[in-house]
Amino acid sequence: xxxxxxxxxxxxxxxxxxxxxxxxxxxxxxxxxxxxxxxxxxxxxxxxxxxxxxxxxxxxxxxxxxxxxxxxxxxxxxxxxxxxxxxxxxxxxxxxxxxxxxxxxxxxxxxxxxxxxxxxxxxxxxxxxxxxxxxxxxxx
Numbered sequence: 001x002x003x004x005x006x007x008x009x010x011x012x013x014x015x016x017x018x019x020x021x022x023x024x025x026x027x028x029x030x031x032x033x034x035x036x037x038x039x040x041x042x043x044x045x046x047x048x049x050x051x052x053x054x055x056x057x058x059x060x061x062x063x064x065x066x067x068x069x070x071x072x073x074x075x076x077x078x079x080x081x082x083x084x085x086x087x088x089x090x091x092x093x094x095x096x097x098x099x100x101x102x103x104x105x106x107x108x109x110x111x112x113x114x115x116x117x118x119x120x121x122x123x124x125x126x127x128x129x130x131x132x133x134x135x136x137x138x139x140x
Contacts, residue, residue: 002044002094003124005058005117011040013098018042026127029134034105039115039127043097045083050095053082056119058101063112063128077101 009022018040028035039058060068060075067074083095108131117125 001046001049001119001124003117003119004042004044005115005125005127006040007115007127007129008038008040009036010102011038011100013040013100016096016098018098018100026129028108028129028131031110031131031133032107034107036102036104037106038103039077039101039117041099041101041117041125043081043099043119044094045097046094047085047092050083050085053080054120055080056099056117058115058117061114061116063114065114068108068113075103075106077103 006018006020006023007025008020009025011021011023012019020040023040028037041056041058043056045054056079058077062068069075079099079101081097081099083097085095089095110131110133112128112130114126114128116123117127
């Protein structure tokens with residue numbers, strides 16, 4: 001499968017498309033402040049993997065690979081999906097499946113983070129970002 005994941009301010013999946021606001025950022029000037037963010041995800045499902053159930057899981061880790069937790073629970077989002085073949089589609093066609101994961105009120109310390117995305121247990125994408133103090137943009 002081919003997976004594209006974009007970190008954005010807000011997003012919505014509708015009618016087979018992703019609608020993205022403020023997409024593609026990698027720097028967040030809001031340490032220890034509640035923020036909203038979204039992961040806009042497009043999964044390209046190969047013809048031979050259609051008509052079967054798949055699992056998708058995202059998790060937030062530090063740049064060192066440690067899980068980010070809230071009250072002792074790792075930040076993890078999960079969904080299942082199945083893409084069916086429409087009648088008349090040419091054999092071998094890849095089908096796109098858009099998904100959005102919205103995260104509200106997330107409070108993070110200064111530092112580096114990575115959203116990781118797994119499909120059927122295999123890591124398929126990662127999106128790193130950094131939280132910094134706007135008063136010290138180059139020092140922390």
